[in-house]
Amino acid sequence: MNYQTPSLRRALAADYAIGLMPSGARKRFEQLLLDDAGLREELAAWQTTLVRLTDTLGQDPVPDHVWRGIVARIEPQKLHVPVKPPFWNWLRVTAAACTVVIAVAVGVLTTRDSITYTATLLSGTAQPTLRIEAHADYLNVKPLQLAAVDSGRSLQLWAIPAGGNPVSLGLLPATGDCKIQLNASQQQLLASNVVLAVSLEPEGGSPSGQPTGPVLYQGPLAAL
Amino acid sequence: MIGITLNFGLSSLSGWHCATTLINGRTGILISDAEYLKKLLVQCSLGNRRAFETLYRSVAPRLYSVALHCMGRRDLAEEVVQESFVRIWHNAARYEPRLSAPLTWMVTITRHQAIDQLRKQRELPLSDLQQEALADEGLGADEQLDTARKAKALNQCLEQLEGKQRQTITSAYFHGHSASELAEQLAAPLGSVKSWIRRGMERLRRCLES
Numbered sequence: 208m209n210y211q212t213p214s215l216r217r218a219l220a221a222d223y224a225i226g227l228m229p230s231g232a233r234k235r236f237e238q239l240l241l242d243d244a245g246l247r248e249e250l251a252a253w254q255t256t257l258v259r260l261t262d263t264l265g266q267d268p269v270p271d272h273v274w275r276g277i278v279a280r281i282e283p284q285k286l287h288v289p290v291k292p293p294f295w296n297w298l299r300v301t302a303a304a305c306t307v308v309i310a311v312a313v314g315v316l317t318t319r320d321s322i323t324y325t326a327t328l329l330s331g332t333a334q335p336t337l338r339i340e341a342h343a344d345y346l347n348v349k350p351l352q353l354a355a356v357d358s359g360r361s362l363q364l365w366a367i368p369a370g371g372n373p374v375s376l377g378l379l380p381a382t383g384d385c386k387i388q389l390n391a392s393q394q395q396l397l398a399s400n401v402v403l404a405v406s407l408e409p410e411g412g413s414p415s416g417q418p419t420g421p422v423l424y425q426g427p428l429a430a431l
Numbered sequence: 432m433i434g435i436t437l438n439f440g441l442s443s444l445s446g447w448h449c450a451t452t453l454i455n456g457r458t459g460i461l462i463s464d465a466e467y468l469k470k471l472l473v474q475c476s477l478g479n480r481r482a483f484e485t486l487y488r489s490v491a492p493r494l495y496s497v498a499l500h501c502m503g504r505r506d507l508a509e510e511v512v513q514e515s516f517v518r519i520w521h522n523a524a525r526y527e528p529r530l531s532a533p534l535t536w537m538v539t540i541t542r543h544q545a546i547d548q549l550r551k552q553r554e555l556p557l558s559d560l561q562q563e564a565l566a567d568e569g570l571g572a573d574e575q576l577d578t579a580r581k582a583k584a585l586n587q588c589l590e591q592l593e594g595k596q597r598q599t600i601t602s603a604y605f606h607g608h609s610a611s612e613l614a615e616q617l618a619a620p621l622g623s624v625k626s627w628i629r630r631g632m633e634r635l636r637r638c639l640e641s
Contacts, residue, residue: 221632225603226546227610227625251530256636258535259588260604262581264500266492269512273495274487276513281520333521367524369477402476402524425524427478 216249224253241407241421322347326403328424330354336424337383337405339364341397346376350383354423356407363408365418366393366401366428378412379405402427468533475523483520490534491516494541501545501605511548515541546607588638596631599624 222228223236240247324341336354340347348364356362364387365373374396377387389397406413407420468489474482494515498508518540526536589597595617602608602616610628614621 218629221629225600225628225632226607227603227628229609247527248530251527251535253632253636254539255531255535256632256639257604258538259581259585259635259639260601261497261500261538262585264493264496267496267499269491269495270505270509273491273509273513274484277487277516277520280513280517329521331522331525333517367476369473400477402478404524422525425476427476429478 216246220246220249221253224250224257244419324397324428324430326426326428327351328403328405328426330424337379339403339428341389341428344389344394346387346389348379348383348385348387353383356381359410360420361408361410361412362405362423363412363418365404365406366396367404368396369400373404373418375413375416376403397428400427465532465534469526469528472519472523472526472533475520476526486519487516490537493534494537497538497541498545501542501549501607507548507552508545511541511544514544518544542604545605549607584639588635591638592631592634593627595619595623595627596634599627600631600635603628 219236223233228236240250322340322342326339326341327335328337328339330336335351338349338351340349346364362379362381362383364376364379366376367373374393376389376393379385402425404418404422404425406418406422408418409420413419468486471482471486471489475486491512495508495512498511498515499505502508502511515537519537522540526533531539592600599613599617602613603610608616610624611621613619613628614624617624
């Protein structure tokens with residue numbers, strides 16, 4: 208189908224916005240949206256029209272338990288570890304202490320390469336996808352559950368400062384597993400309050416220096 | 432008015448604390464203050480929990496009203512609001528201010544959650560509440576004026592639509608009815624239902640944009 212006809216694009220976006228598409232067509236349209244900023248604009252215009260249908264609705268006080276439910280959903284899960292007998296605790300503490308001593312000794316003797324910040328990037332459905340550790344002058348990127356990337360596309364990593372434009376940190380390989388060297392200005396940027404985000408770009412990265420594709424994964428970079 | 436008073440140093444954490452206190456003191460932020468909501472969403476994308484709570488206090492009553500209109504049952508509407516805010520929190524960085532107003536983005540999320548649930552539960556009977564217009568509660572005077580003004584424009588535009596256009600659009604929008612379900616309910620051909628909706632949407636958009 209030719210998706211470039213303006214009237215067809217407008218009509219498809221309208222069908223999608225109101226919910227007239229069967230699920231197969233809906234998924235295909237969502238695929239098109241990922242790559243097509245103009246189509247996202249077309250859809251947003253329809254959503255803006257349709258939202259007006261809610262103009263006559265007022266506001267209803269929300270019961271308190273709803274907020275508590277939201278907080279419970281977004282807070283990190285607390286692990287409940289059963290109490291172990293004292294002997295095993297003693298043994299474990301000793302073993303842990305030995306490990307720490309050895310690790311510190313090895314660390315001091317070899318490199319001074321400590322992690323300063325970490326981020327776990329989440330997908331749109333809140334699935335953890337990438338784990339990123341910021342060291343002094345490089346990032347260590349490890350995949351957790353990364354979706355496959357189409358050929359002809361690249362994943363690009365960005366740092367988004369509060370109230371500023373995204374700054375590219377580089378491309379990620381399709382596996383997501385890599386080290387990214389940071390220059391001085393990138394290092395300085397990461398020391399401030401930033402969100403890391405991965406966008407889907409044409410192969411070789413964004414031609415404009417700013418994200419052109421949709422943000423697939425994102426998460427704040429937090430100090431350890 | 433109040434939205435402007437709250438537009439102080441948005442980067443400072445103490446500012447957020449202050450904003451939350453004001454909200455809890457039944458002051459409230461006008462949800463029509465799009466710039467303020469945008470700043471809250473930026474803060475949410477940075478992981479600022481206080482900003483998220485402020486955002487919740489500001490827009491949850493509106494989103495709850497939308498969810499209630501879709502679901503027709505308070506317990507189901509509460510679940511929809513909860514799920515919507517979990518999504519708003521995790522997806523705040525995906526909000527594109529260039530494309531739509533923050534409230535449009537959040538209402539769209541809520542409406543998607545609601546119709547997903549409705550489609551799953553389609554076998555359950557419709558409740559009386561679902562058909563009933565819900566009364567406005569607890570609105571400030573400014574908010575009421577704003578709602579009334581916007582509702583007037585909406586009603587004028589809805590009046591320009593034919594009955595079938597109006598009925599099919601609102602039913603699809605709020606209750607997620609598919610064209611074939613609407614065709615069955617209205618005992619009309621599928622093609623007619625689709626064209627009522629499509630033509631009605633074009634008319635509605637042109638009217639609201641004029």
